[in-house]
Amino acid sequence: MFRNLFIGCWILASVNYCYSQSLYELKFTDKNKVQYTGLMVYFNESKAYMRVSYSINNVYNVVNVEYSSVAGKLGDTLNYFFMKGRNPVFITDHKPDAKYNPDFLIWTWGKNESNNKLPYTTDDSTFQAANMIQVDSWRQLKTNEISDTYLRYYFGSNEDQYFSLKKMCGLTEVKDPVVANNGITLHFIIVANTSIGDIGKSCSTDKDRLEFEFSSIADALQIGFKKYEIYGTNFNKNNVNTLLNSVTVNPNDIVIFIYRGHGFRWSDQKDSWPMLDLRTSFYTPINDNSSINLGSVYTSLVAKGARLNIILGDCCNSDVGISKMAANNFLNPQSDNKPDVSKLKRLFISAKGNILSTAASPGEVSWANDYGGFFTVSFLQAMKEQISYLNYGSPDWKELILYTIKLARDKTSQNQCLDCSAQDGIYYTGVNY
Template structure:
């Protein structure tokens, strides 16, 4: 009897739900009318909510010398309707340009593979739907999905992981080779101060800002709870929104040298004809009255106020436009995610970001000067979502030695990509509507 070839690939899906990652194991094949002619592929993929991903394929041959592991990056895309507009009911990830993991990263000849997902309206998620590839002539090959399993923590045994990874890979080290050190009693005395400022009563973007406020509060509380440190939230929204109240809220934050301070603004912002690259926050409750000097504050001024406090980690974040005052935040497409798995974050990665003894301060805003920001009432701002997604991605079990520079670069890159799925006025000509251009800017000290 002829022995079947067995191809094994690893697919990991990150989600911004309660858990950091979604893991699916999938068995599929292409062609073949006889069982002896079929090469089965056992799939296990890494997809991030930000539209990036990685794929590994481990070939198990008859002898150890015939076995190998190859990998490639994955790129997200969406279906198109007859008018060439995005059809968000269908999503896909394509992997190509494979390299050998265990052979000094040499190029590997392997056809591209595309995984399609169909939107499940009942659960607001994308479910695996189809697998395709191309032959040597470029013709599309329709694959057959034989098995599909949603993985959990208990599935990640050492034997299972080593099927797809080496002992040098971060996921193996995180699960089996890293001694997880609990926080010391002194570290557990640290507190996370979180001030969220949101223009929730605004007629145009109020629902978007409300969603940002709710999601940011819940997300950072989850991090504080995981670290077992205190969480001290404060908010400013609705009719209380003005410059004086904002300054009072900032002044009320009294961190020690071991504490964390996070400021998040969601609302209107604008730029002026000056040298400041970060936006002015529009703190008028009534947007029909002209802007007065006391109705605004620049994000850099907020940053300096917070950075001058003794906190160990300072994150100052704004999700707003950075264009002239007449421009408003744009409505973005609402894009769901694949189904998440009950697999937790890496505590060591979380500590690397939030418990690093070295003092760090980050100022980051949703759009560079001359651009609008986009969002919707279901997901909130694109930028705010990408910030959370970047944290989820790098605090997952497949990374080690993470830094805030990695987080900010990822937020910048993926905000640009995701914003392009929505339409906005073009910076070079506001009368022309096209793919949104939204490029976060930041400074890291």
């Protein structure tokens, strides 16, 4: 029997995101022939900072400038990516009346052009064309390029960021805490609709990225890793149920389940969690035989008795939206930064409890592009920030999930995605340490 429903969707948007704390180097020369070099530490679209160094009258200056990002289109043909500088603060000694106008970074490219051209910069907040200068270079730095001497161009020897970046880049020997694994296994379950025409590429990208991240975490913690996958032509409800029934755990194990695909709500549905649409073709009927509730997955897995259970759904929680495909490709680095293993240990070894979260509230769609779902991207960004040496607090799962939801919400704001509607995820956490 068919039920009335609101079929959920994925909305495809146009910005590509980067993960972890990525380092970029910027060089440009102003109209007075003053040369500037910047080291940017990029966390996510809403959070970055750059140390800018330059000399005037043989006086060396370093200024800290905060950054956030905006992406969009002008008409149908011109794309742009814009990094807005704000709150400049001198790090070096300076005269009381010294000022620094924060720099803006601007990339533009046409509909059929690549977006790997060098950006323009200006400190003119009115953005007059005559004041735009194309930078001399802009590139991502690998950690093996960073030396102590290089960092000292931008940071004082007593700054917390200096010590943290040295650890992150492997310049300071850090004795990772010994993990008594006691036979712990991390069970990683990924259900991804990689064959569906509209979002398959996005789901496939996230499937591979998530597998790499969690297998790397297991390696860092010296614990077991067991992978369970449903994707491609195997993506259906029978296989999902068979997989869920096959998972057996020990009391000290970790279970991580992540769904990437379409989602929806029945019109008479009372609970807040989305239905997972387990079809690879829109011609297949949508009914109880081709869908499962995310809350039911949570109940099934938690009942197995693992110490830590994390169940995430990256899908819509509403009716059909408009699918859009675009090809913006910005700030997509390969991060090789060292994590703080003591923070990993707190999240995955010390933590005990359950987490359930999904990308959108009832009535909302979720957004994605070819480079991943906004919720999944945000989860990885939030986790990388929590386990970084640049995080000076203790990592916490509730804070991580709340930050994930915030970052995904920011990605769908008009500042970052002009075509997006608001996406505000929901969650339950009950974790102790």
